[in-house]
Amino acid sequence: MSTDYQRAREALGTRLKELRLQAPAGRLTGTQLAERLGWTHSKVYKLEGGRQTATTDDLRAWAEGVGQPRDFEELDARLKGFESHIRSWRRQLAAGHRPVQDNWNLEVDRSTVIRAWEESVVPGMLQTADYARAIFLRYAELYGSTHDTDDAVRSRMRRQEWLYAAGHRLHVLVWEAALHALVCPPSVLTAQLDRIAGVIGMDTVELGIVPLSASLRIPAANGFWILDERLVIAEDWHAELWLDDAAIVASYLHVWDTLRESAVYGADAQNVIMRVQRSVRAY
Incomplete structure (x- = not known):
């Protein structure tokens, strides 16, 4: 995997973690968010650690799950930005x-x-x-x-x-x-x-x-x-x-x-x- 791609994936993961920790209704643990979304907790940590590439649906679910649906467009733009080079x-x-x-x-x-x-x-x-x-x-x-x-x-x-x-x-x-x-x-x-x-x-x-x-x-x-x-x-x-x-x-x-x-x-x-x-x- 290219270094630029991996760095972009890790940056997206960092942003996802920020949104989880800054949830309007209160800070969420990874396990709590996973339960809310019906995911395994390992998926949450892989996405945050840049070890798995999110899909558009993943990002939409994340934004809604942390109570910040308006941030979906920003997340999706980040995804499209680095996937435009790695298809x-x-x-x-x-x-x-x-x-x-x-x-x-x-x-x-x-x-x-x-x-x-x-x-x-x-x-x-x-x-x-x-x-x-x-x-x-x-x-x-x-x-x-x-x-x-x-x-x-x-x-x-x-x-x-x-x-x-x-x-x-x-x-x-x-x-x-x-x-x-x-x-x-x-x-x-x-x-x-x-x-x-x-x-x-x-x-x-x-x-x-x-x-x-x-x-x-x-x-x-x-x-x-x-x-x-x-x-x-x-x-x-x-x-x-x-x-x-x-x-x-x-x-x-x-x-x-x-x-x-x-x-x-x-x-x-x-x-x-x-x-x-x-x-x-x-x-």
Whole structure:
């Protein structure tokens, strides 16, 4: 968990404790508040200690439970402030995958130059519909989220229109391992590899493949996207990180540049893709 996120969570917990101790009807113990709200007492102390992230409903119940309902808006604003950068999958996917894709589309539409690194999957902006569908289904199973797969696929496919607008530029790096990953049936992966090969030579796309045999200056860690050097979007298993601090963006740019040194392009990238295609057809 990021230090900034944890500090914000602890600050919210401190504020919750203040409200409990300053209840208009008299100071409440944690146990008394837990009984009033029908919670375990450990939940109260975890929230106050910054060891658990409150939900909007938790904050509303807390404000009412301590007799200070007007403070709910302040508490909720604090929560939204630090969750705008750390977007937990549990919360994002409560309404399905389509809204997440729509939010991505808004940011992509605002961008002119995008850099991407993916080490485990084909980048979303280069996916076929069938490959995207397989990915969404895998994550829906993992997180138990709403199955709005077709809507999510349509939203992701619309994002690819960005690639055909003059003045746009996608610089994308893909680790060869992502091209081998059978997160879909072999026939779907074969078609996806054809799609990847087809973007080589497009004037809006620069595709670099980092071969498995390449010497790496740094480990091939988690994927991330850099939009116009103003925003980084990175994924972890618990959350999607939206990072707009200039120093953090600069760090990701440095990582991207370092990974780029191991990539091959043009005919060499085509050769890597063809080699992977031959291995997939053998399955």
